[in-house]
Amino acid sequence: MDVAEVAVELPVAGTYHYEVPARWSMRPLVGARVLVPFGGRGVTGIVVAYPAAAAVPAGQMRPIEDVLDDVPPVSAELLDLCLWVARYYEAPPGEVLRAALPAGTRVTAARFVALTDAGREALAGAAGGALPRRLRDVLGRVAGAGGAIAARQLGARGIRREDVDALVASGLLQRTTARSRARVRPRTERVAVAVGPVDAAVRAALARAPKRLAVLEAIVAAGGAAAVADLKHAEPRAADHVRALSRAGLVEVVHRPVRRDGWAVAADDVATSAPVEPPQLTEPQRAALDQIARAVDDGVFRSFVLHGVTGSGKTEVYLHAIARALAAGKSAIVLVPEISLTPQLAARFRARFGDRVAVLHSGLSDGERFDEWHRLRRGQAAIALGARSAVFAPVDRLGVVVVDEEHDSSFKQEEGVRYHARDVALVRAQRAGAVCILGSATPSLESYRAAATGRHALLELPSRATARPLPEVDIVDLRTYQPEGDAMLTAPLAAAIDDALAAGDQVILFLNRRGFSTFVVCGRCGHAFRCPHCSVALTHHHRSRKLLCHYCGHSEPVPDRCTPCGGAKTILRRGIGTEKVAAAVGARYPGARVARLDRDSAAGAGLHDVLRRVARREVDILVGTQMVTKGHDFPGVTLVGVLCADTGLSLPDFRASERTFQLLTQVAGRAGRGDRPGRVVIQTYRPEAVAVAAAGRHDYAWFYRAESASRAELGYPPFGHVIAVRFDGPDPGAVRAVARQFEDRIRALRAPGVTALGPVEAPLARLKGRSRWHVWLRGSDRKAVRAAARALVAPGVDRPASVRVVVDVDPVSAL
Numbered sequence: 001m002d003v004a005e006v007a008v009e010l011p012v013a014g015t016y017h018y019e020v021p022a023r024w025s026m027r028p029l030v031g032a033r034v035l036v037p038f039g040g041r042g043v044t045g046i047v048v049a050y051p052a053a054a055a056v057p058a059g060q061m062r063p064i065e066d067v068l069d070d071v072p073p074v075s076a077e078l079l080d081l082c083l084w085v086a087r088y089y090e091a092p093p094g095e096v097l098r099a100a101l102p103a104g105t106r107v108t109a110a111r112f113v114a115l116t117d118a119g120r121e122a123l124a125g126a127a128g129g130a131l132p133r134r135l136r137d138v139l140g141r142v143a144g145a146g147g148a149i150a151a152r153q154l155g156a157r158g159i160r161r162e163d164v165d166a167l168v169a170s171g172l173l174q175r176t177t178a179r180s181r182a183r184v185r186p187r188t189e190r191v192a193v194a195v196g197p198v199d200a201a202v203r204a205a206l207a208r209a210p211k212r213l214a215v216l217e218a219i220v221a222a223g224g225a226a227a228v229a230d231l232k233h234a235e236p237r238a239a240d241h242v243r244a245l246s247r248a249g250l251v252e253v254v255h256r257p258v259r260r261d262g263w264a265v266a267a268d269d270v271a272t273s274a275p276v277e278p279p280q281l282t283e284p285q286r287a288a289l290d291q292i293a294r295a296v297d298d299g300v301f302r303s304f305v306l307h308g309v310t311g312s313g314k315t316e317v318y319l320h321a322i323a324r325a326l327a328a329g330k331s332a333i334v335l336v337p338e339i340s341l342t343p344q345l346a347a348r349f350r351a352r353f354g355d356r357v358a359v360l361h362s363g364l365s366d367g368e369r370f371d372e373w374h375r376l377r378r379g380q381a382a383i384a385l386g387a388r389s390a391v392f393a394p395v396d397r398l399g400v401v402v403v404d405e406e407h408d409s410s411f412k413q414e415e416g417v418r419y420h421a422r423d424v425a426l427v428r429a430q431r432a433g434a435v436c437i438l439g440s441a442t443p444s445l446e447s448y449r450a451a452a453t454g455r456h457a458l459l460e461l462p463s464r465a466t467a468r469p470l471p472e473v474d475i476v477d478l479r480t481y482q483p484e485g486d487a488m489l490t491a492p493l494a495a496a497i498d499d500a501l502a503a504g505d506q507v508i509l510f511l512n513r514r515g516f517s518t519f520v521v522c523g524r525c526g527h528a529f530r531c532p533h534c535s536v537a538l539t540h541h542h543r544s545r546k547l548l549c550h551y552c553g554h555s556e557p558v559p560d561r562c563t564p565c566g567g568a569k570t571i572l573r574r575g576i577g578t579e580k581v582a583a584a585v586g587a588r589y590p591g592a593r594v595a596r597l598d599r600d601s602a603a604g605a606g607l608h609d610v611l612r613r614v615a616r617r618e619v620d621i622l623v624g625t626q627m628v629t630k631g632h633d634f635p636g637v638t639l640v641g642v643l644c645a646d647t648g649l650s651l652p653d654f655r656a657s658e659r660t661f662q663l664l665t666q667v668a669g670r671a672g673r674g675d676r677p678g679r680v681v682i683q684t685y686r687p688e689a690v691a692v693a694a695a696g697r698h699d700y701a702w703f704y705r706a707e708s709a710s711r712a713e714l715g716y717p718p719f720g721h722v723i724a725v726r727f728d729g730p731d732p733g734a735v736r737a738v739a740r741q742f743e744d745r746i747r748a749l750r751a752p753g754v755t756a757l758g759p760v761e762a763p764l765a766r767l768k769g770r771s772r773w774h775v776w777l778r779g780s781d782r783k784a785v786r787a788a789a790r791a792l793v794a795p796g797v798d799r800p801a802s803v804r805v806v807v808d809v810d811p812v813s814a815l
């Protein structure tokens, strides 16, 4: 008897053993989806292995009910990776596998009780008379429901389980499982293929059907095969004619897969100046590539941190490394933070590699993603380019994995399986014997330290690829220079804008707060308008006339009087967001074309529209949130202004300083990428903060040293390991009560070398209607921290089902 180890698609830990029915001639392949009984229902799962010994005694093992795939959707290599992710991130293996498969391919199953032939006969014939009346009644009811009833509905229909069991035992009913079809399937089109040429005999045969003849001629003219849908353009009734031609044996109709192409979204006409012919590499690029290429040729795992200043040509290095891998018959994965934000990057990959690139991002429809995924699975495409989930792309013979902007926090998934795509990328490359490149102008402390200690090789691109130097940065102290009005411009920044506009250049103004007024209060009673579901202030959005919560999306109309005190005309709107700045800047520079790039203006087609206008130089001043800091390459931008550098510095998060440094460096890197030199003005209340000062001097090494020292002192990553245990639920009292119980557990926890902070209420105490508490476990030994986390969440805490407890390994957000 074969025993299969199956990861079920349910949020349960571990895997389960099932028996392969003896009557099956072949056991399901490892990686194939199967239908198995679990509790009282049928669920899908993936066969992960065939262990030598079963965990369950033979008599008690339940059989696999059905195999859903002949060709496994996941390769053995990918399966292995998913199981590693499940172990490392303390996540249910079935959930990880689900994250690795394209959306919409899930198959669900329902169990039914159905009449057998014998049951049908019993009802109709005399044999039924021998049955007890109650059982006859049950058979009758099943017959009345069309011959089958869903197991879940038996109770509601007054049918008892014992009766069903008795009828199953006597062969009159059977239990069956019906599976739903996947929501997303391959799309095919009907193609008419001409069987032979249009000769005299054919013409004669079709003499009385001129339209049919015309359709046949069109097929032949199209090279002997034409999609029926295309034929309809010329002849609306083409489908009927094709059918008749097929009956006459003149054409054959076949189904051909159609690719749903998401490129239209990614590439668009945001024109890129990137040449299809690669440029001559600079010396540092060449040196970096040499090392990478050697590793690619060796076909063994090696990891690199590619630290290159903004505009140093990192992308060019990736492109070359990938070309090298492709030439050796290998494939590549390229992870980028937010591909929809940087269509230029996708366009450069497509310009270089054409159809061999498959793009996977959230802007695609499920159908498009499914098709791109299958092109990779079948080897029709060899480069997977996408956001974090592309780390699970189904490529074989992996040669190179690139993580671009590896410091970006969007690589960490914050719900469901809480994996970090950069770390998973490293593990995937290691297991596949591939090369992993972590590229950034501002490497994360984790990656840079790993390079400094020899775990990764360090490659440096210290200057820009073009002749232009990095922009000059002026730091303006907001305590000395008062910002003027709602545009938040100090005199030095205003003067710089005047100069840039006079020269016909473009300007980017960055402020990390969207909306119009970032909080709304009553000037009489002090009431602040806050989100009812989250512990944050609501932001006033002028254009949409709404108060919006930026965390959960809650919106309410702008109040005309105060809720508690009823005061009219007492409502004050305070705090400045990008919407207000854009309006004020527009008023101050009436001749300039001002556009805004933030989550509000980027909704729908807005994003592409704004990026396109900036690229075409139809925008003079672009005001935006961190969306403007991403890898845009706009050669016309010579001035970048940071309106307030320290908005994020005081967040209660040990990475606040690192994030600020990264944002400032990245946004500064948008200036002076063309032939004219760039300039950056950073306005700040804290010019002495290292994050600000180091960004001002383009001095990564300084920032790294300073930040390392304070992290090391506190034992925070990368000098210690952290696991967060998070509790949340709708009822604040219930969450607090559960957290209290964990207090006792922590006191009882004997884990030398592990420090526990909490349980405490999370800084963002309420989010999307749920109250939040957490415990941070920290220590220098990863194993000890993990053991402590496991002990902490072990069963035995009395908690209502509404309170969720999740383990977050290597947490990124401290909020």
Ligand code: ADP
Pocket: 274, 275, 279, 280, 281, 282, 285, 308, 309, 310, 311, 312, 313, 314, 315, 316, 465, 466, 633
């Ligand atoms: P990064 O990814 O490091 O920010 P990019 O790869 O986007 O830098 O390169 C910045 C600009 O320099 C792009 O416009 C690119 O086409 C150009 N570039 C890159 N490498 C070279 C090179 N070797 N010679 C000339 N131009 C280059």
Ligand code: ZN
Pocket: 531, 532, 533, 534, 549, 550, 551, 552, 553, 554, 768
């Ligand atoms: Zn909210």
